[in-house]
Amino acid sequence: MSRLIKPEWGRFTLLLTIAAALTIIPLPESLRPYRPHWMLLALFYLGTYLPAQTGIIRSWLLGILIDAISGSLLGIHAITYAFTSYITLQFHLRLRLYAMVQQMLVITLLLCVNLTIEFLIRSATEGMPDTTLFWAPILTTPLLWPLFFIHKGWRPQSPHSR
Amino acid sequence: MSANNTSQGSIFRKGDTLTLKLVIVTLLSLVLIATDHRLHKSYQFRSWIESVLLPAQQLINFPNIFSLWILEGVRSYETLQEENASLRKRNLLLLHQLQKQEAIESENSRLRKLLNASFIFGTVQKDDKVRLAEIIAVDLDAFSQEVVLNKGESDGVYVGQPLMDATGVMGQIVRTTPYSSTALLLSSPRHSIPVQSRRNGLRSIAIGSGHSNRLKLRFVPTESDLIPGDTLITSGLGGRFPYGYPVGIVHSVDAQEEAHFAEVILTPTAQLERSREVLLVWPDTALTKRASPTSNSPEVATP
Numbered sequence: 001m002s003r004l005i006k007p008e009w010g011r012f013t014l015l016l017t018i019a020a021a022l023t024i025i026p027l028p029e030s031l032r033p034y035r036p037h038w039m040l041l042a043l044f045y046l047g048t049y050l051p052a053q054t055g056i057i058r059s060w061l062l063g064i065l066i067d068a069i070s071g072s073l074l075g076i077h078a079i080t081y082a083f084t085s086y087i088t089l090q091f092h093l094r095l096r097l098y099a100m101v102q103q104m105l106v107i108t109l110l111l112c113v114n115l116t117i118e119f120l121i122r123s124a125t126e127g128m129p130d131t132t133l134f135w136a137p138i139l140t141t142p143l144l145w146p147l148f149f150i151h152k153g154w155r156p157q158s159p160h161s162r
Numbered sequence: 163m164s165a166n167n168t169s170q171g172s173i174f175r176k177g178d179t180l181t182l183k184l185v186i187v188t189l190l191s192l193v194l195i196a197t198d199h200r201l202h203k204s205y206q207f208r209s210w211i212e213s214v215l216l217p218a219q220q221l222i223n224f225p226n227i228f229s230l231w232i233l234e235g236v237r238s239y240e241t242l243q244e245e246n247a248s249l250r251k252r253n254l255l256l257l258h259q260l261q262k263q264e265a266i267e268s269e270n271s272r273l274r275k276l277l278n279a280s281f282i283f284g285t286v287q288k289d290d291k292v293r294l295a296e297i298i299a300v301d302l303d304a305f306s307q308e309v310v311l312n313k314g315e316s317d318g319v320y321v322g323q324p325l326m327d328a329t330g331v332m333g334q335i336v337r338t339t340p341y342s343s344t345a346l347l348l349s350s351p352r353h354s355i356p357v358q359s360r361r362n363g364l365r366s367i368a369i370g371s372g373h374s375n376r377l378k379l380r381f382v383p384t385e386s387d388l389i390p391g392d393t394l395i396t397s398g399l400g401g402r403f404p405y406g407y408p409v410g411i412v413h414s415v416d417a418q419e420e421a422h423f424a425e426v427i428l429t430p431t432a433q434l435e436r437s438r439e440v441l442l443v444w445p446d447t448a449l450t451k452r453a454s455p456t457s458n459s460p461e462v463a464t465p
Contacts, residue, residue, distance in 0.1 A: 021218075026223070029374060056187055071337075073198045074194045082187045090180055
């Protein structure tokens, strides 16, 4: 039954390309720590509204790519991206019914877990800079969710209703 | 493929496949992180990915370059004239200083000869080659303090090469691709550089703190003679950075009576976050080559 609906690769690639560009676009030094986690927002959107195109392995490979460009240890972003996709895919039917504010809360929680994973790995390997600004994206990221949320109406129907 | 399409004949329910995938992927990541941290084998892979993505990086940087170009274009005739005049004055002053410096350098080398000095790394390496490079303004990980430059292997850039700006040492090259390279800045917690005090020659190692305006000195005894305002220069030990380039100025010294080591904070002299044009330095190899047979193997030299 799900074969009848054409997968939306266009939206998928566009969204990920924009998110990746926003992740590495230059910002003034003072704003850099506050840069929202665009990839998390994109993955959350894809997992919730386009689950047929999202996959854990795919998110993981994407994370490896981001790790390779950004110079962090290979695997740090990969592990958090895979985790994000896992949670959104697992609960996508429920997440879709949530109001925007509830989704923002879920995003905040997800980001907290992701940052904790990253923090643990980084402090176990290369050592963290002694700054609390590491946690600053928790404040900025959920606030940008409305930008993604308004596009969900592109195709309200689930491609694979159980 | 997506977990949802596979289900028909599978033994696992959808949720189980997802969890299984997550477990596999997590284990894989942990293995990758550990091997990357221990063995540093990912270098080739990264430089390959970077050279593939270079056009995209330059595309992202394009608005930046474009706005700079527009700004240059609309600058008025008078401002240009003023700038020209002030630059000419500055150039005269610098030339004047250079004359004095040449005299001092030759006197210094004469004195060294008189002393029959064997301290080779302490000599100023006059013939360092320098080339301009530009930072491709692509932001990498906010905490790893790396920048991408527009010169690569084809311009002779090599891993470990020192990077400066007009006022001091900025860092060193850590990865290269044919047409670009990535440099690690001094301020990264992963970077350390051997330094010595210009005033009294006290040696130490400066380590990045993760903030672009702070470095820390390691293993400085509490009773050592360092005061705020002292300039620290590269000591040339380790053979990677040439001797004599300024690294930082002592910002504060915190020497507790009961501690073994003083906590010394430096402000880097280079403008780590503001420089756009940077200098790649090819150190004069003649001195280091002459030094290596005597310093490595005195036993071989004696018979």
